[in-house]
Amino acid sequence: MSIIETSPEGQDVDHTIEMMIKPARHPGRWVATAFVALLAAMLLHTLISNPRFEWSVVGQYFTSQTILLGVRRTMELTAIAMVSGVSLGVMLAVMRLSPNPILSSASWLFVWFFRGSPLLVQLLFWYNLSALFPDITLGIPFVGPDFVALDANALITPYLAALLGLGLNEAAYSAEIIRAGIISIDHGQTEAAQSIGMSRGRLLRRVVLPQAMRVILPPLGNDTINMLKMSALVSIIAVPELLFAAQTIYTRTFETIPLLLVAVLWYLIVVSVLSVIQYYIERHFARGGSRSLPLTPLQSLRRFFGPWPRDGAIKPDQKRSAP
């Protein structure tokens, strides 16, 4: 039977015109939902009913002095390693893109070594540097007098070894991320900047990098979160960061699981805060990227629960108050 028939008067009549429209059915979704709900209930049940989680112990140590100092040290390590690593990474990326073959191969070699060898091995290497160079001196190479001479054993503290290991590793990774960002920018931008007399440095700072940020930030945010977790590795060279702090307590009290939970909860909290910060930094660099900025979570919530129609975009003028 065809939907459209011709009435006796010779006009087309569509029989579906008066029917109600209902959404499509998705029985598979209901099965999947039930399955996930079941798993969630099981997880919740064991979290509550299994006494070996020892939640009271978790609560007891969650804000203890040792743990809080460990959290602080972990954040400090992450921040310093990221800032120094990314600064070095920018330099390496620029070197890599330089027409000078010596500079570009030096950069390639750096990345090859520090990205190619395990971070744990690098950390142990820095920690044991004094075995290789007992004295570290500053002077004129090969011929001249030394101005400063230091005992490597005293100079390379576990903390410095940790920063060297984490920072140099990050430099190698971020160099590639930043290079990808720089080459993603259309060459016309460089030419336009040159045509108004910009120097190379200013061109990079004012035109290329701000635009490259849109490409650089998501993987760099990933790196930051990764760095926060990788910093747990330095517990192996006795830097009192979060994991090490938890370990010092549980080797004494044997409350291993609850203290590992304390560490995990703190890592999750810091990662959550970092994710929020990342979102707003990305939003900042999205300026001019599309016709209107992405909404903040608050704005999308407000729009979701706000009055209909929801499809009206927020006007650019409302959102870009300051020029």
Next chain:
Amino acid sequence: MTLQATLPSAPPPAARIMMQATGVRKSFGALEVLKGINLSLPYGEVMCLLGQSGSGKSTFLRCINHLERIDFGRIRVDGELIGYKDRGGYLQEMHEHDIARQRIHIGMVFQHFNLFPHMTVLQNLMEGPVGVKREDREDVRERAHGILRRVGLSEKVNAYPRQLSGGQQQRVAIARALAMRPKLILFDEPTSALDPELVSDVLDVMRDLAESGMTMIVVTHEIAFAREVADRVVFMAGGEIVEQGRPADVLGNPSHPQTQAFLAKVL
């Protein structure tokens, strides 16, 4: 009030040469794209470069502000040798820094606008004068507003380039070049990337600019514009200048068969 108010005053003596190219050659690998270009353009005149794609006209234009390095020959802008320093006996390519200083005086407008998308229209205009030339921010802001008013975009001051139409973006690009107060502006197919109905807005601004006495070199396919605005028309083919002269002569009565063939196609 015309655009003149925003440009350097005191019209120069008529005979002074703004741009002079002598025997300019340029190759990309084995392909020679410029085979000895000789051209000169007096102050305040408008020159249109015509020719088929691949004839070398855009490459030549880009040599004038040293976006492309030339292999042989000389280009002088306002008497100054572009891109090279006379070291007494030989020429040495300039340091990046010195080339940048020369480019301050030579504006350029690109086919694809190349506005800075992360900056507002006003920031695009101010970046050069404030950031590069170190001019006073408030003076530049005032001047930028004036220029935007004259290109008909005063209400777009705080917009971002992607919020504008192609025609508006190209007018901002012209305004950005003007904000630097250049001696000479190079236009590289300024209307080729525009929708047909937006072309006239841009050409109107360029015509206004020409009337105000700006020295301009325009690579274009807009024959009507060349006929009306240009003081001289240069027709290029295969990396050489085939024919040049007043628009009425070159466009109305072309003597070279290649010019005739080209005009027959585009008109």
